Amino acid sequence: MMKKIQLPLQTLNLVVGFMVWVLISSLVPFMTEDIHIPAESIAILTAIPVILGSILRIPLGYFTNLYGARIVFITSFILLLFPVFYISEASSFVDLMIGGLFLGIGGAVFSVGVTSLPKYYPKEKQGFVNGLYGVGNIGTAVTTFSAPVVATQIGWSLTVKVYLILLLIFIALNIFLGDRKEEKMKTPIMEQIKSVYKNEKLWLFSLFYFITFGSFVAFTVYLPNFLVSNFELARVDAGLRTAGFIAVATFIRPLGGWLGDRFKPMYLLTGVFTIYTIAAILLAFSPSIGLYTIGSIAIAVSAGIGNGVLFKLVPMYFQNQAGIVNGIVSMMGGLGGFFPPLILSIVHSITGHYAIGFMLLSQMALASLVLVVWMYYHDRLKISNDVFKSTGQGIMVTHPNGKIIAVNPAFTTLTGYNEGEIIGKTPSVLKSGKQSPSFYQKMWKEMKEQGQWQGEIWNKRKNGELYLEWLNISTVKDEAGDPIRYVASFSDITEHKKDSKVSQS
Numbered sequence: 263m264m265k266k267i268q269l270p271l272q273t274l275n276l277v278v279g280f281m282v283w284v285l286i287s288s289l290v291p292f293m294t295e296d297i298h299i300p301a302e303s304i305a306i307l308t309a310i311p312v313i314l315g316s317i318l319r320i321p322l323g324y325f326t327n328l329y330g331a332r333i334v335f336i337t338s339f340i341l342l343l344f345p346v347f348y349i350s351e352a353s354s355f356v357d358l359m360i361g362g363l364f365l366g367i368g369g370a371v372f373s374v375g376v377t378s379l380p381k382y383y384p385k386e387k388q389g390f391v392n393g394l395y396g397v398g399n400i401g402t403a404v405t406t407f408s409a410p411v412v413a414t415q416i417g418w419s420l421t422v423k424v425y426l427i428l429l430l431i432f433i434a435l436n437i438f439l440g441d442r443k444e445e446k447m448k449t450p451i452m453e454q455i456k457s458v459y460k461n462e463k464l465w466l467f468s469l470f471y472f473i474t475f476g477s478f479v480a481f482t483v484y485l486p487n488f489l490v491s492n493f494e495l496a497r498v499d500a501g502l503r504t505a506g507f508i509a510v511a512t513f514i515r516p517l518g519g520w521l522g523d524r525f526k527p528m529y530l531l532t533g534v535f536t537i538y539t540i541a542a543i544l545l546a547f548s549p550s551i552g553l554y555t556i557g558s559i560a561i562a563v564s565a566g567i568g569n570g571v572l573f574k575l576v577p578m579y580f581q582n583q584a585g586i587v588n589g590i591v592s593m594m595g596g597l598g599g600f601f602p603p604l605i606l607s608i609v610h611s612i613t614g615h616y617a618i619g620f621m622l623l624s625q626m627a628l629a630s631l632v633l634v635v636w637m638y639y640h641d642r643l644k645i646s647n648d649v650f651k652s653t654g655q656g657i658m659v660t661h662p663n664g665k666i667i668a669v670n671p672a673f674t675t676l677t678g679y680n681e682g683e684i685i686g687k688t689p690s691v692l693k694s695g696k697q698s699p700s701f702y703q704k705m706w707k708e709m710k711e712q713g714q715w716q717g718e719i720w721n722k723r724k725n726g727e728l729y730l731e732w733l734n735i736s737t738v739k740d741e742a743g744d745p746i747r748y749v750a751s752f753s754d755i756t757e758h759k760k761d762s763k764v765s766q767s
Contacts, residue, residue: 276398315369316596323589332440393519476598518570
């Protein structure tokens with residue numbers, strides 16, 4: 263029973279953490295009525311919580327493995343009480359900056375669940391489970407929509423204080439319902455980092471999440487003020503539209519995880535970044551509110567699917583280091599939400615519009631699309647190479663002119679010739695002298711007619727020992743049907759043949 267309740271409990275914890283995380287960006291239109299906030303500093307103020315919310319994801323993922331999700335959630339919510347109260351009493355821009363920085367703890371709790379929950383489920387369900395947990399992102403929509411509505415009734419200061427009650431409730435829930443017996447891992451953090459930091463997939467996943475989750479966060483913190491200033495919408499209307507964006511991206515996320523469990527994740531990411539590229543180009547043309555909505559919803563859908571798929575990929579490639587990798591990848595996603603608002607603000611101050619900023623997003627998405635395709639084919643080549651090296655059969659690849667261009671380790675084991683000794687030579691070095699010239703003429707005639715040959719043949723090892731092998735030769739042809747290489751695979755059947763003769767006698 264305790265294990266079954268962890269998914270809903272931790273998902274609700276994430277809802278609360280994200281509700282607190284976007285407090286300032288949701289209420290900044292109200293705060294500007296009481297506190298002087300320079301117009302050029304609003305983007306910085308709304309992005310500040312993202313900094314700590316990103317950086318802390320690595321240690322929180324590590325501490326989750328060390329102490330369990332229960333302790334980390336309780337500690338995080340206790341720490342959040344202080345900045346929330348401080349912001350409710352803020353009277354200056356500096357107060358909001360300081361309080362906003364520590365609100366980042368609310369965003370950092372994301373790495374707790376993605377590290378803890380896979381311990382309770384088999385691998386074939388982890389994509390969907392992490393996708394369901396990711397629904398906790400809806401906390402940003404809850405605050406973005408509800409905080410302005412409440413603030414119009416009781417003021418922004420009291421609205422912020424309401425969150426203190428919410429935090430206290432969830433501190434109590436985690437004390438009583440959190441799993442005290444969660445599986446712990448005590449590998450030192452630096453040892454875990456050293457084991458993964460040279461793996462290019464870690465940084466590719468980080469880049470992909472930088473864009474998918476980063477754009478989700480960036481649109482979440484930037485849309486409320488952007489819609490008010492650029493389209494002159496009412497503050498509540500802007501909050502409602504932003505909440506719609508968040509809801510779409512959030513509820514699509516489990517679908518992304520579910521699709522990742524059932525289809526090739528790389529195919530899905532190809533579609534995600536294709537949509538991103540097109541949608542960002544649309545937004546770059548500063549369209550009307552209707553087209554802007556379409557572009558934003560397209561990004562919301564692709565962000566949701568991409569976020570779900572990526573946390574299916576992490577445990578696939580990093581089984582023993584999922585905690586630290588989740589922390590690094592999610593940190594990069596959080597930082598992805600920090601930079602776009604600043605870039606858009608700088609671009610707007612220089613050019614007077616946002617076109618170049620959105621074009622930069624489209625180019626990053628296009629670059630990611632290229633990298634996904636490269637990664638897919640790189641993986642396929644790696645699988646082929648692994649098969650080539652690990653198979654027990656000897657394999658020899660020759661050029662059409664007969665020169666050997668590749669052999670596998672099993673070839674060396676069976677013949678005694680290592681790669682350096684055999685590359686550039688012809689297979690004639692293996693000839694035993696037991697086959698007549700007519701045997702080889704018949705073999706190559708069959709090769710030309712049928713494209714392959716198989717049968718028994720005597721060959722000679724490097725040490726002069728003769729052995730009988732079962733040989734398969736296949737022709738690899740180009741699009742025009744001309745041979746471009748020959749692939750031979752063989753196995754030693756000498757002992758098998760002896761045993762067969764003994765049993766027959």
